[in-house]
Amino acid sequence: MTVSEVLIQGPDDPEISPEPRTGDVAGRSPMRIAMDRLLSDKVAMICAGIVLLFVLIAVFAPLLCKLFGVEVRAGDPVTDTDSFNYPVIGPPNYGFTWEAPLGLEPNSGNDLLAEWFYGARTSLLVATIATVVSTVVGVVLGLIAGYSRGWGDRVITFVIDLFLTLPFLLVAIAISPMLVERWRENPTMLDNASLIALIVILSIFGWMGLARLIRGEVISLREREFIEAAYVLGMPTHRILFKELLPNLVAPIVVSFSLSLPATIAAEATLAYLGVGVTGRPSWGQTILRAQSWFDEYPLYLYAPIVGIVVLVFALNLLGDAIRDAFDPKSFR
Amino acid sequence: MQLKRTVIAASAIAALTLTAACGGGGGGGEDPAGEFKAGGGAGAGKDATAEGPLEIPSDAKKGGTITVLSNNAPHTLDPTRTYYVDSGAIMSGLVTRSLTQYVYDQKSGDSVLVPDLATDLGQVSEDGLTWTFELKDGIKYEDGTEATAEDVVYGIKRSFAIDTLTDGPTYQTTFFKDGQKYKGPFADTDAELKKLPDYDPSAGWYGGEDYDGVEADGNKVIIHLAQPFPELDYYASFPVFSPIPKAKDKDPLAYESHPMATGPYKFESYKPGASLKLVKNDQWDPDTDPGRFQAADAFDFKFAQDTAKLENQILGDKGAAQSMMTYDDVTPPTYKSIKESAPDNLVEGTSPCTYMYRPDQTKITEKKVREAISWAYPYQAAWKASGEIVGVTIEPGTSLLPPGTAGRVEYQYPKGQDGQTTDPEKAKALLKEAGAEGFELKWYYQRDDENSVAKKDQMVKGFEAAGFKATPVASTDETIRDDESNLDAPINLRYGGWCSDWPSGGSWFPAQWIGSNANKPGMPNPTNFKEADADAKQAEILKLDADEVPAAWGEFDKWMQETYMVEINAGYDANAFIKGSLVGGVVNDPVKGMPSFSIMYLK
Numbered sequence A: 001m002t003v004s005e006v007l008i009q010g011p012d013d014p015e016i017s018p019e020p021r022t023g024d025v026a027g028r029s030p031m032r033i034a035m036d037r038l039l040s041d042k043v044a045m046i047c048a049g050i051v052l053l054f055v056l057i058a059v060f061a062p063l064l065c066k067l068f069g070v071e072v073r074a075g076d077p078v079t080d081t082d083s084f085n086y087p088v089i090g091p092p093n094y095g096f097t098w099e100a101p102l103g104l105e106p107n108s109g110n111d112l113l114a115e116w117f118y119g120a121r122t123s124l125l126v127a128t129i130a131t132v133v134s135t136v137v138g139v140v141l142g143l144i145a146g147y148s149r150g151w152g153d154r155v156i157t158f159v160i161d162l163f164l165t166l167p168f169l170l171v172a173i174a175i176s177p178m179l180v181e182r183w184r185e186n187p188t189m190l191d192n193a194s195l196i197a198l199i200v201i202l203s204i205f206g207w208m209g210l211a212r213l214i215r216g217e218v219i220s221l222r223e224r225e226f227i228e229a230a231y232v233l234g235m236p237t238h239r240i241l242f243k244e245l246l247p248n249l250v251a252p253i254v255v256s257f258s259l260s261l262p263a264t265i266a267a268e269a270t271l272a273y274l275g276v277g278v279t280g281r282p283s284w285g286q287t288i289l290r291a292q293s294w295f296d297e298y299p300l301y302l303y304a305p306i307v308g309i310v311v312l313v314f315a316l317n318l319l320g321d322a323i324r325d326a327f328d329p330k331s332f333r
Numbered sequence B: 001m002q003l004k005r006t007v008i009a010a011s012a013i014a015a016l017t018l019t020a021a022c023g024g025g026g027g028g029g030e031d032p033a034g035e036f037k038a039g040g041g042a043g044a045g046k047d048a049t050a051e052g053p054l055e056i057p058s059d060a061k062k063g064g065t066i067t068v069l070s071n072n073a074p075h076t077l078d079p080t081r082t083y084y085v086d087s088g089a090i091m092s093g094l095v096t097r098s099l100t101q102y103v104y105d106q107k108s109g110d111s112v113l114v115p116d117l118a119t120d121l122g123q124v125s126e127d128g129l130t131w132t133f134e135l136k137d138g139i140k141y142e143d144g145t146e147a148t149a150e151d152v153v154y155g156i157k158r159s160f161a162i163d164t165l166t167d168g169p170t171y172q173t174t175f176f177k178d179g180q181k182y183k184g185p186f187a188d189t190d191a192e193l194k195k196l197p198d199y200d201p202s203a204g205w206y207g208g209e210d211y212d213g214v215e216a217d218g219n220k221v222i223i224h225l226a227q228p229f230p231e232l233d234y235y236a237s238f239p240v241f242s243p244i245p246k247a248k249d250k251d252p253l254a255y256e257s258h259p260m261a262t263g264p265y266k267f268e269s270y271k272p273g274a275s276l277k278l279v280k281n282d283q284w285d286p287d288t289d290p291g292r293f294q295a296a297d298a299f300d301f302k303f304a305q306d307t308a309k310l311e312n313q314i315l316g317d318k319g320a321a322q323s324m325m326t327y328d329d330v331t332p333p334t335y336k337s338i339k340e341s342a343p344d345n346l347v348e349g350t351s352p353c354t355y356m357y358r359p360d361q362t363k364i365t366e367k368k369v370r371e372a373i374s375w376a377y378p379y380q381a382a383w384k385a386s387g388e389i390v391g392v393t394i395e396p397g398t399s400l401l402p403p404g405t406a407g408r409v410e411y412q413y414p415k416g417q418d419g420q421t422t423d424p425e426k427a428k429a430l431l432k433e434a435g436a437e438g439f440e441l442k443w444y445y446q447r448d449d450e451n452s453v454a455k456k457d458q459m460v461k462g463f464e465a466a467g468f469k470a471t472p473v474a475s476t477d478e479t480i481r482d483d484e485s486n487l488d489a490p491i492n493l494r495y496g497g498w499c500s501d502w503p504s505g506g507s508w509f510p511a512q513w514i515g516s517n518a519n520k521p522g523m524p525n526p527t528n529f530k531e532a533d534a535d536a537k538q539a540e541i542l543k544l545d546a547d548e549v550p551a552a553w554g555e556f557d558k559w560m561q562e563t564y565m566v567e568i569n570a571g572y573d574a575n576a577f578i579k580g581s582l583v584g585g586v587v588n589d590p591v592k593g594m595p596s597f598s599i600m601y602l603k
Helices: A003-009 A030-039 A042-059 A061-068 A112-147 A151-165 A168-183 A187-204 A208-221 A225-232 A237-273 A284-294 A299-327 B085-095 B149-158 B171-175 B190-195 B252-257 B307-316 B319-323 B332-341 B367-376 B379-385 B424-434 B450-465 B480-484 B532-542 B549-564
Strands: B065-069 B100-105 B110-115 B130-134 B214-217 B220-224 B265-271 B275-280 B298-302 B324-326 B346-359 B440-446 B469-475 B493-499 B568-578
Touching: A030 A237, A030 A299, A042 A061, A042 A112, A042 A299, A061 A112, A112 A151, A112 A187, A112 A208, A112 A237, A112 A284, A112 A299, A151 A208, A168 A187, A168 B469, A187 A237, A187 B469, A208 A237, A225 A237, A237 A284, A237 A299, A284 A299, A284 B307, A284 B332, A284 B450, B065 B307, B065 B319, B085 B265, B085 B275, B149 B214, B149 B220, B252 B265, B265 B298, B307 B319, B307 B324, B307 B332, B307 B568, B319 B324, B324 B568, B332 B346, B332 B568, B346 B367, B367 B424, B367 B450, B367 B568, B379 B450, B379 B568, B440 B450, B440 B480, B440 B493, B450 B469, B469 B480, B480 B493, B493 B568, B532 B549
Parallel strands: B065 B298, B065 B324, B440 B469
Antiparallel strands: B100 B110, B130 B220, B214 B220, B265 B275, B275 B298, B346 B493, B346 B568
């Protein structure tokens, strides 16, 4: 390493461990250190528990519905609602009943607990897939852009800038009628298409930030000796990218993933509220849209999906912060 | 009149049995929706001798401003183009006087056709081809100049310019002399005529002032017809038949910014799409007007307001909100609160509109299949899922003509179908007889409208239970109108509604069910109904004497459904709107399906 490189990079980051050093100095990977820190963070663990609970609800939604004796989208307006279109059992006019723990939906008579369980399912399904896809795309493009000097880098940077200029909401709203036009005569296909389109939209608008981050990291890493050594030894480029560079990027990737997951959940609910999200399956955003005009008389209708979104997004955000702290040796709480 | 407002009005009709409609309620032993206001028939009556002035009720306080809020905004307030329920009620009720008008009769709860600018309801010649209206003396515009028969004639001529002044009623082009050829006073050169859409040099089009279909003779307006139009006296209540001074009409599209008032109120300011302020017109003479009075100082219309906000304001009934009202349909949550807290501030009534599911005759050719649909359609479930309050904003429907139409014949077809009975077994049996089990029904729904989606889900359930194959086809709020009126749409069941222009079948069957309109772009005949004997019957009815016509249409309604099962009646529209406690004289005008502004006052 030349003197100038030392000056630019500065001294190495001090290795700080939360635990005092003991006689046993067995080597621990940075990943292991981060996990240890995370496990000792109480807030993070509580949030992880909450997220796990939501994941279980999403995975076992049908079983939970059976357990509570409710059925999704099975309301009969004629028998389940009164002459004002209010539910005939449960809130707001009658007391709590186990037949419908969260009440029935006015107008349609659908059970709101089942709607809530399946709403969690839609939310987590869409958000998880979209975030995984956008992370993979962001990492791959960021690696390529950072490592390929010259035109490859310029092209990918240009594409990143291009996607950053596209207004997310506008594109999402514009795509909905195009889908309707394409699959209007096939309702099942249309429902599936709207789900896939939503995931695609959320994915293609979620990768740019991570790609920029990774590109910057790679640019600084590629000048390090171990990369140069690998290059000189004749290691193929893909091996350098995925075996040498990628393991050094785990921290930013995990942090980015954990912070974009809650943002995607919120975006999914927003789109559903605006009427351009998924159709044909329950979604918290849609429930909020329907519930708002009933709020004065039937607040629980609106509170249930809002609490769902707030708790899940809040827990994921705190967990994301904790993960970032755990991976970043310079920050303390 | 097409159902043009997106939010359509709502109400209750005494003639119908409503107990069944309220089924499913009453968990607490009470059925708060069980009592319904006795509504009247929609303007079937006429009174040619009615005279002004109209008495102001004793509890009226003179003065004050009535604020009217709405989520909608009128498309235009040009008298010639006034063909929407909201703009029609505002202009006819307060600003422009026409040859005839409706006045609400408190005793019968009904609207009666009475003279307005004319001394009577018009004199028709022996052959039915010439109508004469004599104008009253001393009618003045807001600026004090006299409103003459010439001005009424100019107003009628103006209504032929349907390409310049779009969206207005068009009966004059069908019934008046040279109606298809005369293009109004504006296109007075060949060059301008050529600019009009669908110009056809051989059709003999002409424009300009020189039109002899309408003429002024002293204080008389004489109308010459191409074919008898026995119900012209009803049509003469439209603002099309109001005087318009030619001198003020330099730019026809700008006239709506300040139409010259002949009624009790005049424009003070008008911001299209936002607000309209009306103030007293001191040139209006109550002695000449049997249908309006001038109790409040001003009317303040505020359009495009947020529904939840305006409902909360009026529901609160505090301070300025006490003199507020809305003509929008009440939403279910607000309906419940106001019914419990202040039932006097809820006004319910009928609206002259029928909703229909309309099988395409060219695609669903078997009559038995069409009957099966009427048994399979889940009436109650579909209404409730789409947020209608049964008995308040929608009523089960039987005859196509809504209650209150003159000469209406009440019938049930198929037998026993009272407009709300779903019987999958009967539908299955009919499908089996027709050999059409698993018949595929395709219809449009709005994918971005939660209510429409919920209704679609119920319809799929209902149709499948009755042995149909149900294929809902997605559309959107924005495109649904164009999709439904597309002749080549990939559907065989359309949804729509029709409202009376006047309370007789004459504004129904020749408009929507005439064979010459079938299979045309834009779907002027939404079922593509074309039967030679039906067309012949209609032509015969138009030739009858004026007093026989309404009953003949009533019979035609029954005959058409029983012979061809053309429409599935999805319910009559009804009105329910709310007001502040100080606003008096708020009644639902059953002819317009709107509050009658002409007799409104502050207590």
